[in-house]
Each structure stands twice: as C-alpha cells, then as structure tokens.
Amino acid sequence: MANPIFNIFKPKVTEKFTLRDEEFEAVGKQLKREIDKVFGRSLAIRELDSGSDNSTEIELVNLGAPHYDVERFGVSFVASPRHADVIAITGAVTNNMAIAVKKTYDAAPAPKFVIAIGDDACGTGVFADSYATLGSADKILPVDLKIPGNPPSPTEILKGLLALMKIILEKGQ
Amino acid sequence: MASPEILTSLKGTECLKTAFPGNNSEIYAPVDEAEFPAIIDALANDGCVLISLFCAQNFEGRKGLALFYAFERRGCENILVLMRSAKGSKATSVAQKFPSACWFEREVSDGFGIEFEGAFDNRRLFLHEVYPEDFHPLLKETPNKKIKLREKIPAESEYQFKPMNGEGVYQIPVGPVHAGIIEPGHFRFSVIGEPISNLEVRMFYKHRGVEKLAEGKTPEECVKIAEAISGDETVANSVAFCMAVEKISGAKIPARADRLRAVLLEMERIYSLLGDVAGMAVDIAFASGASPFFILREEILRQNANLTGSRFMKGIVGIGGLKKDVPENELRNLSSYLKTFPKLFKEAHDSVLSSTISVDRFDRTGLVEKRLVSPLNLTGPIARASGVQIDNRKDRPYGAYQSFKPRVKIMDGGDVLSRFEVKSHEILESVNLIQKILKDLPEGPVSSNFKISDGFCLSTVEAPRGQNLHWVYIKDGVVDRYKVRTASFCNWQAIEHAVIGNIVPDFPLINKSMNLSYAGTDL
Incomplete structure (x- = not known):
C-alpha cells in the first residue's frame, strides 16, 4: 500500500519542466482562440511529404514534443486525410509522388485547406527547376497559404497557422 | 606506388x-x-x-x-x-x-x-511508372528540364512486386503516405497471420534529381544541393562534398575550421540519434519515456541555432572551411550545457530500459544477422549493433578525427535493443568528443582561399546513419558528375531481412530503430 501512496504524493517530473518560450506561448494562445472561432475547438492537420529534405518533418514532429506541445492549442496531426481540415504539404512535389499527393488531397473531406510548408513547397527551394519535380505545391493543389523557410521554425509554423485562420475567416467559410 | x-x-x-x-x-x-x-x-x-x-x-x-x-x-x-x-x-x-x-x-x-x-532484378528503381520509357536523366544528352509525364500507365509498365503465394498468405500494402509525420515510401508485406513472411520495400518516391541538378554548376553552388540531400545529415553531406573539392585542389583548410566541422558533425549525430532513441520509445507507446529525449533534442537544436544561426546547421559549411566563424561565447555556452547533458541523458536512458515493457519489445526484435553486413554493405550503428567493427571516423580518419578518435561500441545482438544501446553510447561519446575538441580549439581563420582545380575525388564521412560516400568530378571549373551514396541507401535492404518472422505491429519499431533517411536514399 505504501508504494501507491508514495507515487501519488511524490514530486511529479512534469512539474520540473519550465522551458517556456514566451513568443510561442502568446502565438499559441491566440491561435487557440481563433481555432475555437473557426473550427469549433480543434484543427486537424494531415502532413503530406511530397519530396522535402526531411528537416521540415522534424520540425513538425517537434510541434508535438514537450517544448511546444501544440495539442494544448487544439492543433492535432491526424493519421488519415479523411480526418483532416488542413493538408500541410512539404517538398517540391516529385513526379513520383504526384499521384499520391492528388489522391491524398481528394480523400480529405471539404471544406479543406492547403498550406505549403518550407521553401521547396513554396517553389523557392533548390529543386524547383529539377526534371524530377513539378516545382512547387501549388502546381498540383490549391494552396491557401505558404510558410517559407529552410525549414521554418516551430514558432514560424504556428504563426502560419494563425494566419490561415485569418484567411479562412476573411473568406467567410 | x-x-x-x-x-x-x-x-x-x-x-x-x-x-x-x-x-x-x-x-x-x-x-x-x-x-x-x-x-x-x-x-x-x-x-x-x-x-x-x-x-x-x-x-x-x-x-x-x-x-x-x-x-x-x-x-x-x-x-x-x-x-x-x-x-x-x-x-x-x-x-x-x-x-x-x-x-x-x-x-x-x-x-x-x-x-x-545476368542481373536477378532489372526492374526500374528511381524512375517510377510516370516516367516515359527510354528516359535516362543522367545522360549528358538529356537536359535537366521538366518532362512530359505519362498520363496513362500501360499495364505492362506497372511495377511488379515479387509475388508470394500459398494458402493463407495475404498482402498488406503500406504507403507511400504513412499515418505518422514521416517520409513517403511503400512497404509491401506478405503475411500469414501476424508474422511477416516477406517484405518488399519500394522507395524513391522522393526522387528529386540531386545528381543531375549538380551538373554544370560551380562547386560553390553545389554546397547547397549537398545540404539538401537529407535535412538531418546537412553537415555530414556538405562536409563530404567540400572535402572532395578541397582534396581535388590539394587545398589545406585551417585547423580551427577542421575542428569546428567536427563539432558540428558530432552535434548533428547527437540530435539525429536522440530522435532515433525517442522514436523507439514512441513506437512502443512509451510516451513518458520518449519525452526526456525529445526535450534534450530540442535543447541541442537550439544550441545549433546559437552556434550557426540554423537549427539544422544549414549554410555554415563552405568550400575551404566554414562560411563564418562560430561565436566564442556560444562555444563556451555549449561546453557548459554539455556538462549537464550526460546525467540527464542517462536518466532518460535508464528509465526506458528499467521498464520490462520496453525490454520485452526491444529484445530479439528485428534481428540483423552479422553475415548480412558485408554482402549488403550495411554501415553505421546498424552494423556496429550486429557485431561488426566499422566506423569511418576510425577506419578512414578525416579532418579533426585524425587526432580525435571516438570510442566505438560494438554489440553482438543485432536486435532493436542492441541498436538502442549502440546509439545511446554514440550520443554520449559525441558529447565527449565535442568537449575534448572544445578544450583546445585553436584560434585563427576558419576559411582558406584557393583556386578550385579540375579533377575527381572520392570522399567518405561517418554520418549519423553510417558511411556516406561522395564522388565529385570537376571539369572546366564546373561539376560534371556528382555521385552520392548515403548510408540509408544500403541500410534499407537490412529492413527487408530484419522484419522476417516478426509481427506486423513490431515493424514501426524495427523501422525506427534504424531510422533511415528516405530523402537521402531517393536523392
């Protein structure tokens, strides 16, 4: 019996963690308010890699890691496009991925939005002119917002999401 | 000779x-x-x-x-x-x-x-069905410009997976778009019940034409391409490329640049491998075990940003050394941060391994047999966890590794547990190496100027995933041919062998224990 009681009262590891990034927190809180308004509490994102150099993926994974933990703000990354409000596409869209990109987009229910994350997806990366890519995400999908960067930092991505909420509100959808 | x-x-x-x-x-x-x-x-x-x-x-x-x-x-x-x-x-x-x-x-x-x-497999590799027949991008007569893709793919051109037939055999197709935030690739499992009987990996969805893109560009312009091969091997690939160009010209780079490059290479190894060990904990649904690793990785990424201005250390390595010096006070901060690192890391490591759940999932899962290492040219932590003593930093010392030698840990298990242990050791050893290098870092310039000559050279580095090989051929001042072979390219074949006999739910864990780069393979 002593052990469970000790476990309940012993200091919790999570309490020690005080690595807060003020700018990120501020943007996050603002984003949460906007998401509440536009999507009714939660925003579901399907990540779609169409040929990035994988650093953008690492930053997107970081958004869910302890320093950022964006689920607090109502943002979640979902396993299927069928559950998604937003398709977050990275990479310059390789020829080999083009069909899969189209199918993934088509599988997401309307209304849906597309954000291009990283220089490659925005069309300003090194592979824009290669024979092996279409050049940018907007060559194949209707991109609502571009978040440039090589790769953009987690805070920049979050700011991008905030901007997306504004765009959606303005469109009146 | x-x-x-x-x-x-x-x-x-x-x-x-x-x-x-x-x-x-x-x-x-x-x-x-x-x-x-x-x-x-x-x-x-x-x-x-x-x-x-x-x-x-x-x-x-x-x-x-x-x-x-x-x-x-x-x-x-x-x-x-x-x-x-x-x-x-x-x-x-x-x-x-x-x-x-x-x-x-x-x-x-x-x-x-x-x-x-006489080849036993002559299917197309990086050119998928959408590319027309008779299109060979690396031939000089093929220009690097957008091509007309096939809209309708004839049945005979469709990719044929190797069939596996028999009573109760069924196939599970996975990908190219996966459920998590990872890169695209296709896995075709043949299964009887839960155990995997066969796996065929189909990659190259991310083929971006790296090698062709480099042709006709000056070596300076190509550094950016080398950095983009694989985001989490930015430094390894740019250093390998720059070393090749420097060797061709017979140039020596300043001692400070050599040492700082090694610091950056080891920082890259730390954050990359931290992602691997965190991922292994995530894939057995042990989120609280993974979090401390993620916290440490974020700290390292922030250190990277302080040192170089980029969390992935892009844009710092240049031909002849570094494009800019690393601020002295940031190096001191790094050194004092790294003093606190081993204790935190060991706590995180022990918390994962003190749980029977993780040991039960890690032990004897995803076996890579030692006899596969040479025929398939497996390299890096995967080879070292299967009992083979190879490390490019020791076998073929380059740059600062001529005077700073890492201690290499070899494990015989060949399973996920061995890879977890080898990678954990390498993280701590990298911290050690950085501290040693920082202790007597020479002053002076970080770049040397020289005229780039024509010629060709093969250079190898030990990236976090193993040996990366770059071959550069410069003709008339521009790159005529740039060949890259990353560790991931060879190590992908280990997975096809490692999963056999394991159950499908262990596949993500086995995959993560190797954590190969798709971008680095597909080029």
Missing part, C-alpha cells in the same frame, strides 16, 4: 600495372573486360565489400560510359575503384557475387540506360 593491402586481390593482373592513386587515399584501377570476371571473383573471395557502383559519361575525354566499382576491405584505409567501360550500353552484372550491387545496378540502368546482363 606503395602496395596497400586491398591491392593483394589484384595480384598478377594487368589491371594492377595501370592502377593509380586518387586524391584521397582511393586507388583507381582501369580494368579490361577480359580480366573483369576473375578480378570480381578474387575480390569476393577476399571478403571485399562493394560499397558503391556508379557511372560517368565521357570521363576524362574517353567517349562513352564508364562504370566505377568502389570496394572496401575491412581494416584497410584505401578504397579500390575499378574502372570499366560499358561498351554498347551493356555490362555483366556482379549482383550474384555482391548482392549490394542489386540496387546500384538498377540505379545505373535508370540513370544511364545500361543493361546489366
């Missing part, structure tokens, strides 16, 4: 007489078609490993296609590069003797249209 050990396999051949040393401890040996089979046999019998096979067109004024076979012999610093001409775009396959040649040859076939006779 002196006679390095690797040349003993060529004893008594004509080819030995014409062999000449390259710019970076590699030895080139032009080989005659008549002698080729015997030499391949001799190399195979001597236990040499085929670490790369690539092609170049109109090499050094000789019209036509030339094939380069790079061989490594364990314990010998020199790499042997056999040069063979492919007359009439035909050549005999060596995949029966050297299984690692299978993907290499398919890659060359796609790029240059060479047909390999």
